[in-house]
Amino acid sequence: MKFFSQDTSETAAIVAEQSLVIRVILSAGPSGTRTGMASLATLEEDLIGSLTRNRAGEFDGSEFTEHEVFFYAYGPSADRLFAAVRPVLESFPIRPIQVLVRYGPYHDEMAPATVINI
Numbered sequence: 001m002k003f004f005s006q007d008t009s010e011t012a013a014i015v016a017e018q019s020l021v022i023r024v025i026l027s028a029g030p031s032g033t034r035t036g037m038a039s040l041a042t043l044e045e046d047l048i049g050s051l052t053r054n055r056a057g058e059f060d061g062s063e064f065t066e067h068e069v070f071f072y073a074y075g076p077s078a079d080r081l082f083a084a085v086r087p088v089l090e091s092f093p094i095r096p097i098q099v100l101v102r103y104g105p106y107h108d109e110m111a112p113a114t115v116i117n118i
Contacts, residue, residue, distance in 0.1 A: 017074060017104060017105040017108075018057075018074065018075060018076060018077055018078040018081070018102065018103055018104060018105075019072070019073065019074050019078065019081075019100075019102045019104070019105060019106040020057075020072070020073040020074075020075075020078055020081040020082060020085070020099060020100065020101055020102070021070060021071070021072055021099070021100040021102070021106060022047070022070065022071040022072075022073075022085065022089065022097065022098075022099050022100075023068055023069075023070055023097065023098040023099070023100070024040070024043070024068065024069045024070075024071075024092075024094055024097050025067065025068055025095075025096050025097070025098070026067050026068060026069065026094070027094075039092075039093070039094065040062075040064075040069055043071075043088070043092050044059075044062055044071060046088045046092075047059060047071055047073070047085050047088055050084045050085055050087070050088050051073055051075075051081070051084050051085065053084075054080070054083070054084035056073075056075050056077070056080045056081050056083070056084035056085075057073050057074050057075020057076065057077075057080070057081045057084075058073065058074055058075060059071070059072070059073050060072040060073060060074055072106065073085070074105075074106075078101045078102060078103050079101070081101070082099060082101050082116070085099075086118075089118050090118060095118070096117060096118070097117070097118040098115055098116070098117055098118075099115070099116045099117075099118065100113055100114075100115055101113060101114045101115075101116060
């Protein structure tokens with residue numbers, strides 16, 4: 001007999017799927033220059049390093065569009081994910097940056113979420 005009625009394995013799966021989506025909006029004009037791409041590659045490396053050092057979660061890739069770049073991370077705590085990457089984002093020179101802190105999987109639009117502008 002369980003002491004609690006909720007299945008802990010289901011709860012762990014839900015908690016492990018909190019997410020962070022970082023959106024870097026690129027300035028108008030020619031994009032994809034070597035300097036800009038190098039800066040974004042460095043940003044990605046710094047995000048991965050910070051998530052790893054802080055044991056906050058996992059980096060899950062990036063997506064480039066014509067005027068935006070998205071970086072994705074997942075872990076057990078969206079707040080912890082954000083705390084790990086915030087200093088990296090604040091030191092990055094390109095603005096604006098928006099961060100979607102979602103307390104559930106990225107694709108779950110019903111999960112509570114907050115957008116933070118940096």
